[in-house]
Amino acid sequence: MSDAVIAGSDPDGLGDALAAEGFSVTRAGGTATRDDLQAAGIEDADLFVLTDASLATAIPLARELNPDLRIVAYTADSLPEFVGGQEVVAMDPALLGPDAVAEELT
Numbered sequence: 001m002s003d004a005v006i007a008g009s010d011p012d013g014l015g016d017a018l019a020a021e022g023f024s025v026t027r028a029g030g031t032a033t034r035d036d037l038q039a040a041g042i043e044d045a046d047l048f049v050l051t052d053a054s055l056a057t058a059i060p061l062a063r064e065l066n067p068d069l070r071i072v073a074y075t076a077d078s079l080p081e082f083v084g085g086q087e088v089v090a091m092d093p094a095l096l097g098p099d100a101v102a103e104e105l106t
Contacts, residue, residue, distance in 0.1 A: 002106070005040045007032035007058045008051030012093040014074050015049075017102035023047070032058035034065070042066055047105060050088075053077035059086050074101060 006015050007028040015025045028040040032055045042048065048062045050073045059079075062069055063086055073079055073090040091101055 002046040003041060003044055004047040004049060004105075005037065005042050005045045005062070006049045006051060007037070007055050008049075008075070010049075010051045012051070012074070012098050014051065014093075014098040014101060017098035018047075018049075018105065020099075021102045021106045023102075023106075028058065031055060032061075034061050037062055037065060042069070045069060047072065049074055051075055053079055056080050056083050059083050059088060063087075070105070072101070072105065074098075 002023050004018050004023040004025050005028055019025050026040040028036045030036045042062050042065050048069050048071045053075045056079050071088045073088050076092050076094055
């Protein structure tokens, strides 16, 4: 089983789709600070999903806490430039549904 941490409200239900594919899903509360990410288990996670671009500062924090982490931004909003070098796969929910994304991430 793979572990996934989600930051953001997840209005499209990607967390549920990941759980259906066998992921153990936890959510980083609040504004996805270092403490929030650690409480969600980011150090042991295989996947970090950001569903709210306004929380993009969580991406470099997550990468610092877990350098081998796969990171997906599942949002229609553009990510800030500072995230550019972080090896983030960006997907727009309007173009690819949560079930298809979850299936691809397994």
